[in-house]
Amino acid sequence: MYTVTSVHWHSIHQNGTSYADGTSTVTQCPIAQNQSYLQSFSAQNQAGTYWYHSHYSVQYCDGLRGVLFYERCIARYHAEATVLRYIIGNVADFTLINGLGRYAGGPMSDLAVINVQQGKRYRMRLVSMSCDPNFLFSIDGHNMTVIEADGQLTDPLEVDQLQIFAGQRYSVVLVADQPTDNYWIRSLPDTAKPTTTNLHALINPSAPGVPEYGAADINLNLAVSIDNGIFSVNNVSFASPTVPVLLQILSGAQDASDLMPNGSVIILEANKVVELTLSTTGEYPEANCGAKPLFDAIQRKREGRGEITGRASKNGRPEVRASASR
Numbered sequence: 001m002y003t004v005t006s007v008h009w010h011s012i013h014q015n016g017t018s019y020a021d022g023t024s025t026v027t028q029c030p031i032a033q034n035q036s037y038l039q040s041f042s043a044q045n046q047a048g049t050y051w052y053h054s055h056y057s058v059q060y061c062d063g064l065r066g067v068l069f070y071e072r073c074i075a076r077y078h079a080e081a082t083v084l085r086y087i088i089g090n091v092a093d094f095t096l097i098n099g100l101g102r103y104a105g106g107p108m109s110d111l112a113v114i115n116v117q118q119g120k121r122y123r124m125r126l127v128s129m130s131c132d133p134n135f136l137f138s139i140d141g142h143n144m145t146v147i148e149a150d151g152q153l154t155d156p157l158e159v160d161q162l163q164i165f166a167g168q169r170y171s172v173v174l175v176a177d178q179p180t181d182n183y184w185i186r187s188l189p190d191t192a193k194p195t196t197t198n199l200h201a202l203i204n205p206s207a208p209g210v211p212e213y214g215a216a217d218i219n220l221n222l223a224v225s226i227d228n229g230i231f232s233v234n235n236v237s238f239a240s241p242t243v244p245v246l247l248q249i250l251s252g253a254q255d256a257s258d259l260m261p262n263g264s265v266i267i268l269e270a271n272k273v274v275e276l277t278l279s280t281t282g283e284y285p286e287a288n289c290g291a292k293p294l295f296d297a298i299q300r301k302r303e304g305r306g307e308i309t310g311r312a313s314k315n316g317r318p319e320v321r322a323s324a325s326r
């Protein structure tokens, strides 16, 4: 494992605490060996299921990752089941649930066992710490009711299986209403495209402006593509800045247009309603790992190609999540 590191708190807004975001090479330099770095922040207005992970190279795939959740008062279940913390994989020979799993031809090692009491409802927090594949999660003989997605409460949606991508989180309520028995919990590595869901935010984030396509003050199209493993937005490839952004500011960058690298910064006027249309040509979700804009999703189109439109919200309230599918 590398000896430098940084720790990113996935999906935490870090409003006013960018220095604590932990995105090495973007906001800060990685933390050198034998050095320390204090990340202090408050997760205001954020409750739900989150996770943290190394933000240096693929170090999180080597194990620097964990679960973080903030509780809010919600009484739709009787108890919290064991957190499904480690649903991981890489080339997807096998999957771990809570750190345990087996692979074909391997030893008959322990599997994760989650005990439930008949007649009770359990909230399960699913966190995909995958490095690459998505997972098809299901529990034999049981449906689940999704109540949270990526830290946002949702209208309850009953499903028999859900697809969870790298970095995504869901809370599901399981009702233990079947005859006493053993039931398989399955988390099958998968490379299938994302599919459209009927999941809706429970709380209206009340973003400003007219909730129609093309009616914002600023309308931006962001075409996301991947070529040889390098992601691009509007044909500008991602490149780490040679100096992290916060250091550029400390070094005298006065204006957003001064920030490097060129083409990676879109300058917006303050207090405007901004509409983003994301279109994809690949079979991947956009894992929005860094600074998190707040969105109202106003349109989502999924036949033939991916396209998502989001409306930026300025009020800091929870938002609809938008993960791309095609």
Ligand SMILES: [Cu+2]
Pocket (backbone or CB within 6 Å): 008, 009, 010, 011, 053, 167, 288, 289, 290
């Ligand atoms: Cu992340």
